[in-house]
Amino acid sequence: MPAESSPKIVIVDESPVRAAILEAGLREAGFTGVSHIGEMQNLLARIYELDPDVILIDLENPSRDVLEQMFQVSRAVRRPIAMFVDQSDAASIQASVDAGVSAYIVDGLKKERIKPILDLCISRFNAFSKLQDELERAKSALEDRKVIDRAKGILMKLKGLTEDEAYVLLRSTAMREKKKIAEIAHSILTASQLLK
Amino acid sequence: MSTPVCIGFIPLVDAAALILAVDKGFTAAEGLDVTLVREVSWSNVRDKLNIGLFDAAHLLAPVAIASSLGLGHVKVAIAAPFNLGLNGNAITVSPALHAALLAEIDGDRFDPMATALALARVVAKRRKSGAEPLTFAMTFPFSTHNYQLRFWMAAGGVNPDEDVRLVVLPPPYMVESLASGHVDGFCVGAPWNSVAVDLGVGHILHFVSDILVRAAEKVLAVRQNWSEKNPEVVAALLRAAFRAAEFIEEPQNRAEAAHILAQPERIGVGADIIQRTLDGRLKISPDGTTRESSRYLLLGREGAARPDPVQAAWLYAQMIRWGQTSWSPVALKTAMAVFRPDLYDAAIGRDGNDSGVRGTIGAFAGPAFDSNDIAGHLAAFKIGRHNP
Numbered sequence: 001m002p003a004e005s006s007p008k009i010v011i012v013d014e015s016p017v018r019a020a021i022l023e024a025g026l027r028e029a030g031f032t033g034v035s036h037i038g039e040m041q042n043l044l045a046r047i048y049e050l051d052p053d054v055i056l057i058d059l060e061n062p063s064r065d066v067l068e069q070m071f072q073v074s075r076a077v078r079r080p081i082a083m084f085v086d087q088s089d090a091a092s093i094q095a096s097v098d099a100g101v102s103a104y105i106v107d108g109l110k111k112e113r114i115k116p117i118l119d120l121c122i123s124r125f126n127a128f129s130k131l132q133d134e135l136e137r138a139k140s141a142l143e144d145r146k147v148i149d150r151a152k153g154i155l156m157k158l159k160g161l162t163e164d165e166a167y168v169l170l171r172s173t174a175m176r177e178k179k180k181i182a183e184i185a186h187s188i189l190t191a192s193q194l195l196k
Numbered sequence: 197m198s199t200p201v202c203i204g205f206i207p208l209v210d211a212a213a214l215i216l217a218v219d220k221g222f223t224a225a226e227g228l229d230v231t232l233v234r235e236v237s238w239s240n241v242r243d244k245l246n247i248g249l250f251d252a253a254h255l256l257a258p259v260a261i262a263s264s265l266g267l268g269h270v271k272v273a274i275a276a277p278f279n280l281g282l283n284g285n286a287i288t289v290s291p292a293l294h295a296a297l298l299a300e301i302d303g304d305r306f307d308p309m310a311t312a313l314a315l316a317r318v319v320a321k322r323r324k325s326g327a328e329p330l331t332f333a334m335t336f337p338f339s340t341h342n343y344q345l346r347f348w349m350a351a352g353g354v355n356p357d358e359d360v361r362l363v364v365l366p367p368p369y370m371v372e373s374l375a376s377g378h379v380d381g382f383c384v385g386a387p388w389n390s391v392a393v394d395l396g397v398g399h400i401l402h403f404v405s406d407i408l409v410r411a412a413e414k415v416l417a418v419r420q421n422w423s424e425k426n427p428e429v430v431a432a433l434l435r436a437a438f439r440a441a442e443f444i445e446e447p448q449n450r451a452e453a454a455h456i457l458a459q460p461e462r463i464g465v466g467a468d469i470i471q472r473t474l475d476g477r478l479k480i481s482p483d484g485t486t487r488e489s490s491r492y493l494l495l496g497r498e499g500a501a502r503p504d505p506v507q508a509a510w511l512y513a514q515m516i517r518w519g520q521t522s523w524s525p526v527a528l529k530t531a532m533a534v535f536r537p538d539l540y541d542a543a544i545g546r547d548g549n550d551s552g553v554r555g556t557i558g559a560f561a562g563p564a565f566d567s568n569d570i571a572g573h574l575a576a577f578k579i580g581r582h583n584p
Contacts (some may be wrong), residue, residue, distance in 0.1 A: 042378065044363065062366035064237040065336050068268065070362040091268065094247050102239070 007053035007113065012043070014061060018128045022056065025124045031117065033065040044069065054114070055104040056121055059097065066105050071078050092118065099125040144182035151185035198229040199245055205254035207234055207463045208367065209386035209473045210281030210414045212453065213495055214254050215463075216440035217433075219456050220328045226432035234461065245417060246272040251426075252433060254280055255417040258338040258511045261531045265418075265512075267521050268338060275414035275423045276508075277539035278434050282500045284413050284493035285341055285404040286389040286478070287348065289381035290374055293318070293330065294399040306487075308406045308560045312352025319359050332356075332367040333373060333382040340413050341383040343514040344404045350579040351561035357518075357581065374398050385413070386473035386493065387465045393479050394469070400480035405491035409558025412507035412535070423539065424466045431543035438544050441496025450474050501544075503535035509567035510557050517574055519581030525542060528570060 012017040099122040155166040205211040212497035223230045228261035245253040260274040300317040303310030334341040346356040375397040392398030454471035512531035557565040
């Protein structure tokens, strides 16, 4: 895509990580005019300064309502802005709301040029939330391992077991009680706190 | 078996009947399993209701009308069978603007005509001295806040589109923007005016009930086709909300209601501020001056919960006045049909206490509002975008 025909895209997002992921994706797809606003003070003035064709904003951002003002014809507005969708595009709204992103498109940008931008944003937003889920899981897995290690230590000390025996005891108890090993380990830690 | 219902809300005191209906178990008693989802923007509430992620929502009354007319966004027919609140907003100004207004005022400081004329003089002086125009914030283009602010200043001769800057700000950002000087005043619902006063950064200039005696503020909104498919669920929801509104309006229940509403996952501000709002007894100045009004926020008393199509017509007239849409008899009919007293009556029954107040707008300026004569209403006002 030649640079002069690349629409100007502004990402309004307080999460610098997600904005970077989005920005990188758009650039890879050939959209060269991408900028990011991470600060919500005086948002409209910042947007007018950049004069974008497309504005992307995450749904967790209360400043979405500020953007709605751009629909209104007022002396401060240079160009009317419409949301990317027309009446027939309920599926597109659904997909973007599900992904957590909303797009505002300046009137005059052709519909066929908007679609790839939006599709890309939705997939990047989905990828980001998947990444966050994985991070959360990894974090809690790490937490679990720490708890299990400490529970093993307590069992080894109190019952004179080796590390392997302590782990086997944890695992068999978990299986018998239909619980996770980490849960049993947590109980042991709590009990040992109480008995201190 | 209970029916799952998902309802979106914005953390404001006028979501009280909805929140209490759930948290006091009134919806459960009606066989509904309600999930309340706290939202961050009116755009989100509107979109999620329109596309069906929410079954119902706490919504700005003008947004319900705008969606039904296809203004600003996709066109989805919305039904509003219950008013969650009448009035409840206030206009708050910075200490500097408050002092400037009081220096110019000729008359009672709670008289909106006196303050609007004072504002016109402050605006004229600023223009003469080359100062930046004043900036006022409101919460959404299709909001009573927008129309109340505009109605008030225009009555004094201030053109809201030319003489001042009018900007949209999310309610949680209002106080900070007033403190930092980004805005000089705002019109917003509770609790934000009180928060500004408590922090010493603002003075409550007007309760909006000074401007309009009776204004539909937030509604319980559902998609029209959803309400047609689920009449029993709608009726159950209305009964639960009505019970909650009645509960809140009993003064001895206010402390409990305020405590429930103050929870972080609900409104999330101090219970004392919420109780002051419910009682209509607000601190209006950082020096501790209080003002009491029986009209500050109506959650069910005086027939407040029953939707009045004349209110919808008034809101539609404001959309025309401020250039958001143009006049058409079909659109007027559509707008009025959004407010559904028939659904309300079917669920709750006429309790008879709303006689004599139907159709009352009670604006402080201009002729009495007649929904059969929108053109005549608009012709009475000089300032507005309806007069090119």
